[in-house]
Amino acid sequence: MTAEQKKEEQPEFIQFRYPREVPYEHALGYQSKFANALKQGRIIATKCPVCGRCTIPPRIVCPFHHVKQTEWVDQGQRGRLISAFKINFPMFNSRTGELQNWENPIIAVELEGGARMDGWCAETDPSKLKTGMLLEAVWRPEEERQGRADDILHWKPVEE
Amino acid sequence: MAENLPEISSEPIVAGVTAHSNFLVSTGATGTKFLSELRDNKKIMGIKCPKCSKVYVPPRTHCPTCFARMSEWVELSGKGSLSSYTVVRYKEPYMPKEPPYAYGVIQMDGADTGMAHILGEVDLDKIKVGMRLEPVFKEQREGSILDIDYFKPSS
Numbered sequence: 001m002t003a004e005q006k007k008e009e010q011p012e013f014i015q016f017r018y019p020r021e022v023p024y025e026h027a028l029g030y031q032s033k034f035a036n037a038l039k040q041g042r043i044i045a046t047k048c049p050v051c052g053r054c055t056i057p058p059r060i061v062c063p064f065h066h067v068k069q070t071e072w073v074d075q076g077q078r079g080r081l082i083s084a085f086k087i088n089f090p091m092f093n094s095r096t097g098e099l100q101n102w103e104n105p106i107i108a109v110e111l112e113g114g115a116r117m118d119g120w121c122a123e124t125d126p127s128k129l130k131t132g133m134l135l136e137a138v139w140r141p142e143e144e145r146q147g148r149a150d151d152i153l154h155w156k157p158v159e160e
Numbered sequence: 161m162a163e164n165l166p167e168i169s170s171e172p173i174v175a176g177v178t179a180h181s182n183f184l185v186s187t188g189a190t191g192t193k194f195l196s197e198l199r200d201n202k203k204i205m206g207i208k209c210p211k212c213s214k215v216y217v218p219p220r221t222h223c224p225t226c227f228a229r230m231s232e233w234v235e236l237s238g239k240g241s242l243s244s245y246t247v248v249r250y251k252e253p254y255m256p257k258e259p260p261y262a263y264g265v266i267q268m269d270g271a272d273t274g275m276a277h278i279l280g281e282v283d284l285d286k287i288k289v290g291m292r293l294e295p296v297f298k299e300q301r302e303g304s305i306l307d308i309d310y311f312k313p314s315s
Contacts, residue, residue: 097180
């Protein structure tokens with residue numbers, strides 16, 4: 001039996017696409033300052049006055065000491081790799097609504113200022129990633145930045 | 161680390177965001193049978209539970225009361241009576257019709273469940289629960305529940 005014949009004999013199976021777009025407004029509130037910094041190509045974090053822990057995304061209250069975090073600290077442009085994982089199957093992209101392959105590993109980075117954040121790694125080969133390796137932020141061109149986390153395109157490994 | 165950097169604005173930001181989705185909905189063997197009969201033969205099919213004999217439309221694979229697997233198809237006339245309705249008077253994205261229009265639950269003859277669909281060819285102020293209805297099919301059908309254009313009052 002040829003593949004064509006086999007296909008013809010298969011019963012029909014109705015599927016349909018359900019494309020939807022949901023526009024909404026997201027008020028950043030206290031995090032506006034963080035977004036304004038991203039537009040300038042800077043990463044800033046809130047700092048707890050008790051333990052000194054820096055948080056990204058910024059929060060008004062330290063989750064451990066329940067005190068108001070009023071101090072903002074520049075976190076620099078470099079950080080060290082905490083962890084990484086790579087998605088090996090197509091996954092849904094909420095910005096396009098399509099399935100997409102994700103070549104860049106998703107990583108957690110500890111910044112020079114002490115805060116941790118996640119991002120994409122420029123190195124697509126997971127075997128070349130080592131915990132503790134030095135990384136540097138690669139930014140979108142300034143005119144394209146929108147104050148979003150993906151203003152940082154990815155983190156590229158830096159020779160030490 | 162960076163010192164003496166310029167001041168960063170605390171000006172509140174309201175970001176305009178659009179969430180996109182493009183799900184692929186699979187109707188399964190039971191749904192495919194129902195939709196292909198609508199498309200090819202303009203027939204509304206129900207499915208009957210072997211245990212309690214309830215007839216479900218739109219069909220499902222299992223009876224929700226008996227958990228019995230259902231496979232006996234029942235052809236319905238499509239005629240029925242209105243058991244509930246609402247009139248849509250505002251516009252939202254993805255509506256199947258231009259408002260104002262009415263949505264109703266149609267209790268079809270020979271079925272034990274109601275089916276929601278659009279009401280057409282009817283004065284919106286004269287819709288009455290219990291009125292008799294019949295389906296109007298589209299000329300171009302594609303295997304969708306909207307192959308039934310609407311239900312209209314039957315004489």
